[in-house]
Amino acid sequence: MTLLDTYARAPLTIVAGEGCELIDDRGRRYLDFIGGLAVNALGHAHPAIAEAIAAQARTLTHAGNLYHHEPAATLARELVGRSGMKAAFFCNSGTEANEAAIKLARKWAFRRGERERVTILACTGSFHGRTLGSLAATANGSYREGFEPLPDGFAFVAFNDADALHDAIDDHVAALIVEPVQGESGVHVASVEFLATARELCDDRGVLLIFDEIQCGMGRAGSLFAFEHFGVRPDIITIAKGLANGLPIGVVLSAERCASGFAPGDHGSTFGGSPVPCAAALAHLRIRDELDLDCTVRARSRELFGALTRLALSMPDVLESPRGLGLLVALPVRAPYEAKSIVAQARHCGLLLGSAGSNTLRFAPPLILSDSDVERAVSLLTLAVEREVSSATCRH
Numbered sequence: 001m002t003l004l005d006t007y008a009r010a011p012l013t014i015v016a017g018e019g020c021e022l023i024d025d026r027g028r029r030y031l032d033f034i035g036g037l038a039v040n041a042l043g044h045a046h047p048a049i050a051e052a053i054a055a056q057a058r059t060l061t062h063a064g065n066l067y068h069h070e071p072a073a074t075l076a077r078e079l080v081g082r083s084g085m086k087a088a089f090f091c092n093s094g095t096e097a098n099e100a101a102i103k104l105a106r107k108w109a110f111r112r113g114e115r116e117r118v119t120i121l122a123c124t125g126s127f128h129g130r131t132l133g134s135l136a137a138t139a140n141g142s143y144r145e146g147f148e149p150l151p152d153g154f155a156f157v158a159f160n161d162a163d164a165l166h167d168a169i170d171d172h173v174a175a176l177i178v179e180p181v182q183g184e185s186g187v188h189v190a191s192v193e194f195l196a197t198a199r200e201l202c203d204d205r206g207v208l209l210i211f212d213e214i215q216c217g218m219g220r221a222g223s224l225f226a227f228e229h230f231g232v233r234p235d236i237i238t239i240a241k242g243l244a245n246g247l248p249i250g251v252v253l254s255a256e257r258c259a260s261g262f263a264p265g266d267h268g269s270t271f272g273g274s275p276v277p278c279a280a281a282l283a284h285l286r287i288r289d290e291l292d293l294d295c296t297v298r299a300r301s302r303e304l305f306g307a308l309t310r311l312a313l314s315m316p317d318v319l320e321s322p323r324g325l326g327l328l329v330a331l332p333v334r335a336p337y338e339a340k341s342i343v344a345q346a347r348h349c350g351l352l353l354g355s356a357g358s359n360t361l362r363f364a365p366p367l368i369l370s371d372s373d374v375e376r377a378v379s380l381l382t383l384a385v386e387r388e389v390s391s392a393t394c395r396h
């Protein structure tokens with residue numbers, strides 16, 4: 001064992017990728033409908049992304065944050081402009097972006113003299129990352145078990161319960177952090193009513209509203225930012241995963257209201273805003289504009305929902321109706337059938353999927369997929385479910 005045992009990896013060695021496909025060490029091709037867990041927005045080995053990375057690597061790979069450099073400055077300008085926020089902080093992953101957002105919220109209250117306002121309110125079902133601060137904001141006990149004591153100053157409110165927010169947002173709350181679509185808990189979409197009530201109460205009570213768009217953002221919801229879909233604007237947005245199409249990056253976008261929370265020395269990251277991931281992210285933004293990717297995502301989403309709904313109706317003992325938003329989709333599996341076994345069967349059939357929450361299949365394909373990719377995925381999935389049904393019959 002040369003890797004610590006943190007992932008239950010499938011018995012598959014990937015050597016290359018091309019578009020929506022991954023290729024293993026035997027040359028077998030797989031249709032990738034999990035996209036590196038919602039990372040490969042433009043698919044694998046996109047030539048323009050590869051070229052942007054190579055060109056930047058030939059010019060400047062690292063100068064640190066003691067100086068200005070063009071890729072980070074341009075990317076910050078692009079993201080701020082496109083989101084309507086005021087300023088960006090760069091780091092290297094989703095969990096780091098949430099750590100930075102939590103610190104920004106607390107420091108903002110501190111600078112205003114509100115020293116009691118320290119609580120970060122998160123939602124039941126939430127997942128915000130694996131580092132200790134983000135883990136303290138993560139509700140699911142299975143991620144937390146064995147890592148206590150976690151930092152103090154975190155509390156939870158029921159997801160999608162607008163009434164519960166009235167009591168939960170009190171004078172101790174610095175920020176409410178919400179995933180507009182909860183990915184890890186099994187793809188649960190926030191209601192507009194919940195997010196709008198959160199906005200209203202946060203405004204009334206001097207609390208910041210943070211949207212964790214790490215999984216559902218960067219075009220996956222059918223708009224660059226998920227908040228655009230809901231029509232509710234947060235004070236802070238965290239993004240990561242898909243932004244640099246496979247290179248490590250995380251970003252905190254802050255509205256004007258709280259951007260002054262941080263002053264020099266308050267926070268930092270050696271590699272944050274490094275030129276190569278920033279160049280990849282800039283290429284991603286340019287290409288998504290050229291492809292009109294939001295339009296593609298909405299069309300493919302309709303097709304995927306339609307095909308999965310028909311499949312679920314044809315196998316009512318095994319599958320429930322799909323749920324989700326854009327190209328972050330879940331298909332619940334009924335006991336005694338198991339999502340994890342269907343994922344394994346799908347892999348044998350040449351389709352890569354994920355699972356999430358309790359007994360749920362998760363789809364987060366590259367956003368560039370074609371209508372025939374959707375058709376092919378659903379026919380491979382049908383085969384996989386049929387195989388699971390016959391092997392479950394043999395097992396019992």
Ligand SMILES: Cc1ncc(COP(=O)(O)O)c(C=O)c1O
Binds near residue numbers: 093096127129
């Ligand atoms: C909503 C959400 N927040 C935070 C994270 C953590 O991101 P990372 O794994 O890049 O630290 C994830 C990862 O799955 C996520 O889905």
